[in-house]
Amino acid sequence: MSDSNSSEQRVMAVQQADASMASLQADLEGRRDESLAQIQAACDVLHKCVDERMRVLREKVQEAAVKSLNLVTERRGKLSAISEKLQQGEGDTTSEEITEIEKQYTELQCGVVRRFYQSTSLSLPGLDGVTSSIQSLGELQATLLPVIDLSKCSVEEIDVPKGKNSSFTVILRDERGQMLGGCADVIKVEVVSTGKGKLPSQEIITITESTTGGRYNVKYSPKHVAPYKITISVEGKQFPGSPYSVQPFWRDYSQLGKEIKMADGFTYPWGVACGPDDEIIVTVPHKLQIIDRQLQPLKDYGSEGSGQGQFRGPAGLAFYGTSPVTLAVSDCRNHRIQKFTYSANTITPLAVIGKKGDKDLEFNLPRGLVFTSDGSLVVCDSDNHRIQLMSRNNKFVRAFGEKGTEPGQFNEPYDVAIRDDTILVTDRLNHRVQCFTMTGRFSRTLNIADNQFPRGIFVSGDNAVVITTGSGGTDKILVCKEGEKLFSFGKKGREPGEFNLPMGVAMDNEGHVIVTDHWNKRVVVLT
Missing domain, CATH: 1.10.287 (Helix Hairpins)
Known part of the structure; x- marks a missing residue:
């Protein structure tokens, strides 16, 4: 079973x-x-x-x-x-x-x-x-056709664009290091201005091959004394080191004043600045006046008083940013700084900083001011004989200087500018221009002859320093570079090319120098 x-x-x-x-x-x-x-x-x-x-x-x-x-x-x-x-x-x-x-x-x-x-x-x-x-x-x-090897390609003289007609050379090589001809059609170059204002989106360029082959000459004509960005690509691939930043140097300052435009009718103009669209903004007692490139009036802003958007003796002007644009004004006799947003000649109050005093972010007749690259603001606190820095958010950063004649001391600092991370200050009653690091450490005094009673100061796009001097018959414009005087223009008087206490100074994107001629009650443009 x-x-x-x-x-x-x-x-x-x-x-x-x-x-x-x-x-x-x-x-x-x-x-x-x-x-x-x-x-x-x-x-x-x-x-x-x-x-x-x-x-x-x-x-x-x-x-x-x-x-x-x-x-x-x-x-x-x-x-x-x-x-x-x-x-x-x-x-x-x-x-x-x-x-x-x-x-x-x-x-x-x-x-x-x-x-x-x-x-x-x-x-x-x-x-x-x-x-x-x-x-x-x-x-x-x-x-038949070796491949372009970008690691072996190079650019020559791209960092020294001198003159209105500028050029540089692109050299193409293959993987063996041999130069390659017949390749101009695969090179793409863009030259774009990064300066402020309505500048051309791209300059006109030409690319031609040299008779030796493999060397391609790129020509362009910068129209402005402003930074440019150059982007190079070959066969759609980014060139080594691209994009490049260059600064054309073509302003011939020996010809400054060859042509002169003047606009009368300003009541004791003081400070001046060029707006984002190259319009001109001028400070006069108790208000700002906006004029166009032809010196025709566009708009006035402000009134006498101590409220927001009102002024008593506005002096220095400075712009920062692109969207939005910030305008800072030293409200001298109200002993404060005012900030505004600025768009299409429309000015809107943003902030009021300071009051009379000698503590942090207190002022005594503030005059010249300038923005740093990060949006901080440097202010000449004139009658406190010091420089104050505030952050983009209006917080105190540092102050340096005191009354005196020694290096690093001031006797009425009047205006301020920045060149290559160096703060330049016109030390008016000491008859000099002093240079400081961004942390306030004294570095040098500019060696400029006949620099009597310096007032306004401006650093151009090609790093020239333009200074106004006035009082005692020294009414003129000085231009210096590398700490040495290049050129001076003007004398005391009323005729074209003469000044009676030139104060504020600025430069537009085409290298024209703009000056407020205080006692002559006019604005002067030197081309």
Whole structure:
């Protein structure tokens, strides 16, 4: 009986195993069919992709062939014309010129091959090996046209743009370090001004290849004494070191005052600044006056008083930022600083800082002021004989200076400017201009002859320092660079080119010097 049970159990186990195997087989067959369907679908997609890419490739090859044929035909036509003239004994083309034409022809062919090769590049997902094989056919890139190696390319004289017509040289090399000609069409250069105001979004540039090949001269004409950003790319790839920052130096200060424009009718003008659109803002007793580039009035702002937006003897002006633009004004006889937002000649009160006193952020007849690159404000606290710095958020940062004649001391600091992280202060009654680090440490005194009673000071876009001097018959404009005087202009008087206490000074984006001629009650523009 027990043997019978054991036999039945073995039969059942075999049947169960057989059923499991049958189920597994059915499952595997189902998965096989599903996998085959997925593979077939993937193949269909891949075939469609290949067909589409091949269609695009054929179109590009046809387009490149047409362009290439036209270019080569044109150049061959020129060569044939020259050859025919020579055979007829006409023309004066030398053998050297013919050699140069043949060289240009060869470079043209290289350019055609390069454009053809770039236009036929393939990218097929999942077919990297096939793609590599297609791209290696003929080995054009290795034998006829070496690849531009940006790591071996360079730029010459991009940091010394002198004169209104500026230029620099781009040198292209292959992976072997050999210079590559015929590649001007793959170089893209953008020259954009980063100065304030409505400047051109991009300067006009030209790119020409030198006769030696591989050297490409880039010419542009900066129209403003303002910083520029130069971006270079080759075959869509950023050039090493790009973008570059440059500062054109083209203002010939020896010609300052060759042309003079004047606008009368200002009541004892004091400070002056150029707005974000190169309009001119002037401080006069108890208000600000806005005029355009032709010195025509646009708008007045303010009234006499001590409320926000009112003034008593506004003096210095300074702008900061682009969106929004902040305007700071030293409200001299109210012993405070006022800040405004400024847009399209519209002035909106923002903050009032300070009161009369000698503590932190207290003032005694504040005059000149200037913003730093981070939006901090540097203020001449004139009758406290010190300089105060406040943060962008109007918090006290530091103060330095005291009354005296020693280096680092002041006797009525009048105006302030910044050049290369150096604070320059006109120390009026000490007849000098002192230089300090941004932390207030004295560094030097500018060596400027006849600098009597310096008042206004401005640092131009090309780092020239422009100073107004007045009192005792020294009414003139001084220009210095590297701490040495370059040029002086003017004398005491009423005629054009003469001043009677020049005070504020600024410069617009075209290098015109703007001066408030205080006792002559006018604004003067020197070109």
